[in-house]
Amino acid sequence: xxxxxxxxxxxxxxxxxxxxxxxxxxxxxxxxxxxxxxxxxxxxxxxxxxxxxxxxxxxxxxxxxxxxxxxxxxxxxxxxxxxxxxxxxxxxxxxxxxxxxxxxxxxxxxxxxxxxxxxxxxxxxxxxxxxxxxxxxxxxxxxxxxxxxxxxxxxxxxxxxxxxxxxxxxxxxxxxxxxxxxxxxxxxxxxxxxxxxxxxxxxxxxxxxxxxxxxxxxxxxxxxxxxxxxxxxxxxxxxxxxxxxxxxxxxxxxxxxxxxxxxxxxxxxxxxxxxxxxxxxxxxxxxxxxxxxxxxxxxxxxxxxxxxxxxxxxxxxxxxxxxx
Amino acid sequence: xxxxxxxxxxxxxxxxxxxxxxxxxxxxxxxxxxxxxxxxxxxxxxxxxxxxxxxxxxxxxxxxxxxxxxxxxxxxxxxxxxxxxxxxxxxxxxxxxxxxxxxxxxxxxxxxxxxxxxxxxxxxxxxxxxxxxxxxxxxxxxxxxxxxxxxxxxxxxxxxxxxxxxxxxxxxxxxxxxxxxxxxxxxxxxxxxxxxxxxxxxxxxxxxxxxxxxxxxxxxxxxxxxxxxxxxxxxxxxxxxxxxxxxxxxxxxxxxxxxxxxxxxxxxxxxxx
Ligand SMILES: Nc1ncnc2c1ncn2[C@@H]1O[C@H](COP(=O)(O)OP(=O)(O)OP(=O)(O)O)[C@@H](O)[C@H]1O
Ligand code: SF4
Ligand SMILES: [Mg+2]
Numbered sequence: 001x002x003x004x005x006x007x008x009x010x011x012x013x014x015x016x017x018x019x020x021x022x023x024x025x026x027x028x029x030x031x032x033x034x035x036x037x038x039x040x041x042x043x044x045x046x047x048x049x050x051x052x053x054x055x056x057x058x059x060x061x062x063x064x065x066x067x068x069x070x071x072x073x074x075x076x077x078x079x080x081x082x083x084x085x086x087x088x089x090x091x092x093x094x095x096x097x098x099x100x101x102x103x104x105x106x107x108x109x110x111x112x113x114x115x116x117x118x119x120x121x122x123x124x125x126x127x128x129x130x131x132x133x134x135x136x137x138x139x140x141x142x143x144x145x146x147x148x149x150x151x152x153x154x155x156x157x158x159x160x161x162x163x164x165x166x167x168x169x170x171x172x173x174x175x176x177x178x179x180x181x182x183x184x185x186x187x188x189x190x191x192x193x194x195x196x197x198x199x200x201x202x203x204x205x206x207x208x209x210x211x212x213x214x215x216x217x218x219x220x221x222x223x224x225x226x227x228x229x230x231x232x233x234x235x236x237x238x239x240x241x242x243x244x245x246x247x248x249x250x251x252x253x254x255x256x257x258x259x260x261x262x263x264x265x266x267x268x269x270x271x272x273x274x275x276x277x278x279x280x281x282x283x284x285x286x287x288x289x290x291x292x293x294x295x296x297x298x299x300x301x302x303x304x305x306x307x308x309x310x311x312x313x314x315x316x317x318x319x320x321x322x323x324x
Numbered sequence: 325x326x327x328x329x330x331x332x333x334x335x336x337x338x339x340x341x342x343x344x345x346x347x348x349x350x351x352x353x354x355x356x357x358x359x360x361x362x363x364x365x366x367x368x369x370x371x372x373x374x375x376x377x378x379x380x381x382x383x384x385x386x387x388x389x390x391x392x393x394x395x396x397x398x399x400x401x402x403x404x405x406x407x408x409x410x411x412x413x414x415x416x417x418x419x420x421x422x423x424x425x426x427x428x429x430x431x432x433x434x435x436x437x438x439x440x441x442x443x444x445x446x447x448x449x450x451x452x453x454x455x456x457x458x459x460x461x462x463x464x465x466x467x468x469x470x471x472x473x474x475x476x477x478x479x480x481x482x483x484x485x486x487x488x489x490x491x492x493x494x495x496x497x498x499x500x501x502x503x504x505x506x507x508x509x510x511x512x513x514x515x516x517x518x519x520x521x522x523x524x525x526x527x528x529x530x531x532x533x534x535x536x537x538x539x540x541x542x543x544x545x546x547x548x549x550x551x552x553x554x555x556x557x558x559x560x561x562x563x564x565x566x567x568x569x570x571x572x573x574x575x576x577x578x579x580x581x582x583x584x585x586x587x588x589x590x591x592x593x594x595x596x597x
Contacts, residue, residue, distance in 0.1 A: 048493055053422065073498070080495035088493075093486040098508040107504070108494040159494060 001026055001199065002047060002084065002167055007059035009042050009051050009223075014277025016042045018223045018285075019059065024167055029193055029200040031210035031231055033246065034220035037274045040203045043220070044169045047201070048086055049076035081108045085165035089172040091152035095144040101155045102140030108162045127158040131188060150181035154188070161192065167199040168192075174209055182206075186213050207247070211235055219243045222274065222285030229311030240313040242286045245270040284316065292317045333584020339577025343570075347397045350390035358387035359542045367560050379549075379563050380556060389570055392544040395456075396574060399538070400525035402460045404518050407467025412514055414468065415475025416506060419483060420498040429472065436469035442531060449537040459538040463528045467521055474517045478510035485509075512589040519582035523575045530571045546571050 002024050009017040017039045024030060032040045045051050046061065049071060061068045063083060068075070088094040095104060105127060106120040115123060121140065128136035131154040144152055153173060160168055170189060174182035186209055193200040202213045210217060210231065217234045219227040219242065227240035238244045248270075272289040281287045287297040294316050304312045305319045355375065362382035370377045376385040411433075418429040445462035452458050482488060483506065491501050532538035533547030541548070546567040553563035 050489065050492060077495045077497050080493055082495070086490075086493040088486050088490055090486055094490045096487040096491075096505050096509070098511075099504065104491075107491070107496055107500075111500070112495055156490065159490065162494070 001064060003060075003062045004043075004046065005060040005062070007046060007061060008057070009039075009046060010056045010058070011052075011054060011277065014280060016055070016223050016277060017046065020225055022218065022225065024199050024201060026166060026199055027193075027197055028216065029190070029202065029214045031214035031217040032201065032203045032220060033205070033207060033210055033217060035246075035270075035274050036205075037222075037276075038220040039223040040220055041171055042223070044086065044171050044201065044203055047167070047169060048080060048084055049073075078112075081112055081160075081163040081165060083165060084167045084169065085160035085163070086169040086171065087153070087156045087160045087173050090176050091149055091156050092144065092176070094156050095152055097144055100141055100143060101147065101152075102142075105140075105155065105159045105162055108159070112163045123162070124158070127161055128155075130192070131155075131158045131161070132184075133158070149177050150185065153177060153181075153185055157185075157188065157192070161196075164196065165198060167201060169201045169203070171203045172205065173202075175205065182209065183212075189213060207235060219246065222280050223277075224285050224314065226286065226315070227311075227313040229307070233308075233311060239307050239311070239318055240315050241290050241292050241317065242270075243313075245289075245291070284314075294320075330584045330587045332580040333588060336577050336580030336582070336584050339573050340581050343393055343574045343577055344397065346390045347393040350387075350394045354384075354387035354390050356384035356387045358383060358391040358544055360384070376566055377562065380552070380560070385563070385566055388544045388549060389546070389566060392546045392549060392567065393570065393574070395539055395543060395545050396526050396529055399456065399460055399463065399529040400522050403463035403525045403529075404467060404521050406460070406464035408471045408514065408518050408521070410464075411468040411471025411473075412475040412507075412510075415472040415477075416479055416502045416510075418472070418476045419479035419506070420502045426476070430476065433469035433472045436466070437473070439466070442528070442535075445528075445532050445537055446535075454537045454540065456539050456543065459529060459532045462532070463525050466528070467525070470521060471514065471517060474513055475510060478513040479506050482506050482509045512585075516582055516586045516589060519578055519585055523578035523582065526571065526574045526578065 004020050004022045006019040006021060007017065008015060008019050020043060022043070032043065034040055042051065046057070049068060051057055057069070059069070063079060095101060102121065102124055105124040106117070109115045109120040109123050110117070124140060125136050128139060133139050133151055133154050139147070139151070139155075144155075147155065157173075168189070173189065174185050177185060189200060189202070190213055192198065200213065202210060204210050214231045217228065217231040218225055219234065219240065221242045227234060227238065227243045234243065235247065238247050270289060275281075275288070281298050283299045283301050284290070284297045287293050290297065296316050300316070302314045302316045302319065304314050305322055307313055307318075307322065360383060362378065364382065365374070365378050366380055366382040368374050368378035368382065374384050374386070376389070378384055379388070414429055414433070418426040444465060445459060448458045448462050479502070488501060488505055491505055496504075529538055529545070530547035530550070533545040534551045536548070536551070539545035539548055549567040550564055550571075553560070553567070557564060
């Protein structure tokens with residue numbers, strides 16, 4: 001349905017996304033994890049045709065068989081909301097503070113589906129009900145500051161669902177919410193994806209959230225996709241050294257107890273820090289921080305190694321291990 | 325917000341209320357007909373009939389000042405509305421399109437900014453003859469680059485907000501986003517600027533009328549009252565002082581009100597100054 005082939009996003013300062021290949025089919029639920037700055041948002045924005053104007057894009061982006069690589073804003077505007085929609089991390093800032101939330105949700109309905117005001121309102125009302133907003137009639141007329149964080153995020157979800165997108169991208173949709181609300185939002189997203197046969201691309205720092213929401217997972221580091229496979233397998237038996245570091249000593253993040261603050265622990269820290277874009281090594285992005293690094297790693301980019309029928313990882317050491 | 329209103333805002337609001345009140349009142353009532361001459365009563369002192377006395381032609385000073393306030397407010401309002409709308413539209417456009425269009429609009433704004441208003445008004449008067457309309461046009465014109473700059477700078481900030489990304493993700497085009505999302509969110513900055521420019525416009529109108537390029541007789545104007553009184557400075561200095569005070573009160577009032585509004589809407593900005 002939507003496919004990236006060797007897609008790269010580069011800035012003057014460096015490459016934020018390097019030759020990413022990713023295919024999403026109808027009904028897929030895919031997670032993306034990785035430390036801050038690993039290019040998760042860049043990947044998501046690329047799928048919406050919303051990479052920053054300053055960026056150089058290369059590679060191929062195919063949407064429903066159409067090559068969107070050189071498409072301009074106008075070409076994308078017609079597809080956003082209907083093919084691909086996105087919900088954002090911070091529900092407070094993702095809604096215009098001076099606009100009634102009902103109007104915000106009705107905008108794409110009127111624009112893309114050509115509904116009259118009354119039709120759009122009825123549809124917005126149904127959407128509010130679908131995403132579980134209580135007393136939706138009154139809510140339509142309210143401003144964002146009158147709603148709680150969880151309700152705002154539901155409004156953002158309703159907005160994204162307005163034109164029945166085939167793919168919903170959720171970029172850290174629960175990071176700003178407290179734990180119980182986050183859980184309910186995740187379950188809502190999963191339910192909606194299943195009911196609507198909609199693909200879900202779920203980006204998060206929270207491995208437990210990804211485990212709950214997705215069937216497949218993509219692990220990113222330094223702008224590279226380093227490992228991918230079924231979520232449960234990758235999280236229980238990570239094979240790439242970076243994924244292993246990310247999971248730390250926690251083989252099963254789903255069973256991890258919550259901390260005193262009620263939140264699950266964030267990703268454990270890997271020794272060292274993510275280099276800035278300029279300082280990323282040209283070979284394996286993880287070289288320099290990798291505990292099992294080989295001499296070849298810093299200069300040569302590792303290719304994909306097939307671990308099983310459904311799992312891939314990009315690592316020199318792993319390749320030797322598997323072929324041995 | 326429990327903070328007290330800033331002093332500049334309060335003083336400004338009082339002065340503006342006085343000036344606007346006088347201007348509004350003059351629509352329905354003035355103590356005398358401002359144009360009514362009474363040669364016998366010329367240079368009259370302040371009295372119960374003529375509260376601030378009469379001028380060299382025996383016209384009531386209070387009535388003239390009130391009618392002049394109305395003239396001044398009308399000119400300033402028209403100029404700020406015209407210049408403000410065009411400037412804001414250009415700023416929004418520049419911000420929405422970006423790239424070379426933005427550069428071009430802003431370079432033109434820079435040129436307009438560097439161009440003295442009075443010079444432009446004198447040019448207009450030279451070509452089309454002195455009139456109040458030309459004065460309004462000249463003052464409107466100098467407002468365009470001011471508002472274009474403010475609108476562009478504020479709009480550029482709003483374009484980076486997540487709700488704008490969300491609107492783009494919903495497939496709204498840049499024109500719709502500019503109107504529905506950007507404009508309301510730069511409204512505060514525009515209103516602050518409009519208040520300050522109102523003060524500038526009042527001063528500009530007074531200056532143009534003083535030079536004979538604004539309000540033409542018998543239309544009353546503080547600037548023209550000032551210039552007419554100038555020749556009589558030794559005889560009747562109060563005739564120059566009253567319109568002068570009115571100009572100061574109006575300019576100061578709108579200036580302080582604008583500063584105060586800025587302090588209220590953007591405390592960060594005022595602390596930086
Ligand atoms: N406009 C830009 N110009 C230059 N570099 C940018 C720009 N936007 C993002 N980057 C860089 O691209 C890299 C990837 O950023 P991205 O936002 O995709 O990371 P992320 O994985 O989403 O991180 P986070 O978890 O913090 O959201 C970062 O190093 C960032 O500094
Ligand atoms: S390629 Fe080398 S540096 Fe990179 S993860 Fe594998 S072993 Fe470590
Ligand atoms: Mg991100």
